[in-house]
Amino acid sequence: MRPTTSPPRPLTGLATMLDADSGTSRSPHAALTGVTIDSRNVRRGDLYVALPGHQAHGAAFAADAMAKGAVAVLTDRAGRGAAVATGLPVLIVPDPRALLGQISSWVYGQPAHDIQILGVTGTSGKSTTTFMIEAGLRAAGHTAGLVGGVEIHAGGVRFQPTLTTPEASELHGLFALMREEGVSAAVMEVSSHALALGRVDGIFYDVALFTNLSQDHLDFHKDFDDYFATKTRLFQPELSRAGVTNIDDRYGRELLDLAKVPMTTFSATGDPEAEWRALDTRLGADGSAFRVVGPGGVEAEARVSLPGPFNVANALGAIVTLVEAGVPLQSAVHGVGTLTGVPGRMQRVTAAGDDFQAIVDYSHKPGAVESVLRSLRSVTTGRLTIVLGCGGDRDKGKRPIMGELAAGLADVAVFTSDNPRSEDPLAILATMMEGALRVPQHDRAHVIIEPDRAAAIGLAIARAGRGDVIVVAGKGHEQGQYVSGEVIPFDDREVVAESIAARKESTESRKH
Numbered sequence: 001m002r003p004t005t006s007p008p009r010p011l012t013g014l015a016t017m018l019d020a021d022s023g024t025s026r027s028p029h030a031a032l033t034g035v036t037i038d039s040r041n042v043r044r045g046d047l048y049v050a051l052p053g054h055q056a057h058g059a060a061f062a063a064d065a066m067a068k069g070a071v072a073v074l075t076d077r078a079g080r081g082a083a084v085a086t087g088l089p090v091l092i093v094p095d096p097r098a099l100l101g102q103i104s105s106w107v108y109g110q111p112a113h114d115i116q117i118l119g120v121t122g123t124s125g126k127s128t129t130t131f132m133i134e135a136g137l138r139a140a141g142h143t144a145g146l147v148g149g150v151e152i153h154a155g156g157v158r159f160q161p162t163l164t165t166p167e168a169s170e171l172h173g174l175f176a177l178m179r180e181e182g183v184s185a186a187v188m189e190v191s192s193h194a195l196a197l198g199r200v201d202g203i204f205y206d207v208a209l210f211t212n213l214s215q216d217h218l219d220f221h222k223d224f225d226d227y228f229a230t231k232t233r234l235f236q237p238e239l240s241r242a243g244v245t246n247i248d249d250r251y252g253r254e255l256l257d258l259a260k261v262p263m264t265t266f267s268a269t270g271d272p273e274a275e276w277r278a279l280d281t282r283l284g285a286d287g288s289a290f291r292v293v294g295p296g297g298v299e300a301e302a303r304v305s306l307p308g309p310f311n312v313a314n315a316l317g318a319i320v321t322l323v324e325a326g327v328p329l330q331s332a333v334h335g336v337g338t339l340t341g342v343p344g345r346m347q348r349v350t351a352a353g354d355d356f357q358a359i360v361d362y363s364h365k366p367g368a369v370e371s372v373l374r375s376l377r378s379v380t381t382g383r384l385t386i387v388l389g390c391g392g393d394r395d396k397g398k399r400p401i402m403g404e405l406a407a408g409l410a411d412v413a414v415f416t417s418d419n420p421r422s423e424d425p426l427a428i429l430a431t432m433m434e435g436a437l438r439v440p441q442h443d444r445a446h447v448i449i450e451p452d453r454a455a456a457i458g459l460a461i462a463r464a465g466r467g468d469v470i471v472v473a474g475k476g477h478e479q480g481q482y483v484s485g486e487v488i489p490f491d492d493r494e495v496v497a498e499s500i501a502a503r504k505e506s507t508e509s510r511k512h
């Protein structure tokens with residue numbers, strides 16, 4: 001699979017004549033075949049949209065965009081000078097980002113109108129649920145598409161994304177690519193950044209799903225209320241036809257009062273108030289079985305091949321979303337049950353014969369860390385070890401919470417670096433330790449501080465005993481570590497596999 005900062009594009013954009021008069025343009029008309037906000041990704045025929053940013057103004061790259069073949073520039077007053085200097089046709093508007101979705105949709109020939117689109121929002125479970133929904137769409141005979149933080153599937157084209165929800169210019173290009181690939185229905189993760197920044201403008205969701213909400217992204221949102229309010233925007237008639245919500249989650253229940261589209265409720269704990277419920281749930285180490293009961297007494301036997309109660313909630317949310325989108329219940333249940341794994345989500349790295357389990361998981365938020373530890377506890381016969389860190393230059397409030405959860409729920413907690421960015425890793429770990437110390441000593445995990453992530457993983461694997469479960473949390477499918485402005489190649493799954501091999505080698509050499 002191709003990792004990319006420059007995603008594949010549709011073969012054909014809609015060549016459209018743009019009337020623009022910059023006063024200095026060489027040509028008053030330009031044929032547009034694409035849109036991009038990043039000069040590094042410009043293709044011949046693109047409209048380059050120069051946006052103001054945190055580091056720079058996009059207009060600073062307008063000349064670069066022109067050299068790569070951009071045929072016009074859309075920007076704001078601040079970007080005018082540099083944009084006009086290119087000699088290209090220039091459009092000046094007060095807020096170019098506010099137009100990005102509609103313009104991109106128009107340039108690519110409104111591809112999102114030709115595809116049934118389902119959206120998934122919430123703090124945890126978005127990626128796994130989108131993979132489940134995609135499997136259900138396929139089971140119902142759709143050529144399916146998927147857009148999310150782990151992978152993008154546009155029919156036969158698959159690649160790795162840079163954002164959970166792409167910018168609007170990229171997103172409409174993706175839907176155009178999907179249309180070319182014959183995709184009839186697609187599911188996508190909708191992040192709160194996307195809703196706040198208008199990345200999904202010009203998209204209409206047939207059904208939108210809310211999974212749950214817990215503390216995250218407070219570096220971007222003013223406070224938790226702002227984070228929740230942003231999520232609720234998806235459930236307004238401008239963006240979606242219908243919604244599905246998890247009423248086991250406090251915010252999923254509150255959403256019922258805030259949504260302005262018809263909502264369907266579900267509960268994985270069998271709450272009688274929910275329209276759809278999971279009953280007789282049987283949790284197992286490799287997955288769970290449960291009975292889905294819906295309105296009018298409809299029911300089906302469901303199976304999810306991913307462990308933990310949170311995957312029962314993900315599966316039920318996926319099934320209800322599929323049914324609301326017109327997929328027959330039996331196809332939805334069958335499709336969801338066929339999913340056997342999502343890269344970097346509770347991904348087992350140890351082999352069947354190993355006497356301990358090593359799992360890599362993307363959990364990097366308090367809610368996710370808590371549910372991963374609670375569900376792994378139920379399948380651990382030995383000690384439960386977690387290796388985790390907290391990102392630098394991001395939501396600092398979650399650091400002590402993560403430290404407290406790890407120290408309170410695991411037997412061994414190894415605190416290590418996870419994208420320290422510009423911060424001192426030891427300073428981040430010290431704040432996590434403050435949280436760990438809130439746990440009374442007799443209940444507290446054995447806490448080890450090792451800022452070198454590879455050494456931390458190696459240490460956890462070397463100490464593993466029979467029946468132990470080691471979860472390496474935070475990175476999941478990601479393949480880099482952000483350190484002081486650089487991305488250093490790092491894949492937890494590879495490092496875990498290498499540590500297991502090193503452990504085997506040292507056991508063998510001790511035998512001889």
Ligand SMILES: CC(=O)N[C@H]1[C@@H](OP(=O)(O)OP(=O)(O)OC[C@H]2O[C@@H](n3ccc(=O)[nH]c3=O)[C@H](O)[C@@H]2O)O[C@H](CO)[C@@H](O)[C@@H]1O[C@H](C)C(=O)N[C@@H](C)C(=O)N[C@H](CCC(=O)O)C(=O)O
Nearest residue numbers: 037038039040051053054055056058061163164165191193
């Ligand atoms: C912190 C943040 O949100 N940054 C976003 C922001 O970057 P910025 O303001 O720093 O941009 P900048 O570097 O100043 O550049 C200004 C403009 O010049 C353009 N540029 C820049 C350099 C160049 O050579 N050529 C060029 O054209 C840039 O594309 C940009 O439009 O504007 C960019 C484009 O407008 C975004 O892509 C970028 O998202 C970054 C990559 C990011 O990491 N965002 C994260 C936080 C995010 O969106 N996360 C969510 C949620 C994840 C989840 O919960 O799963 C997501 O949906 O992924």
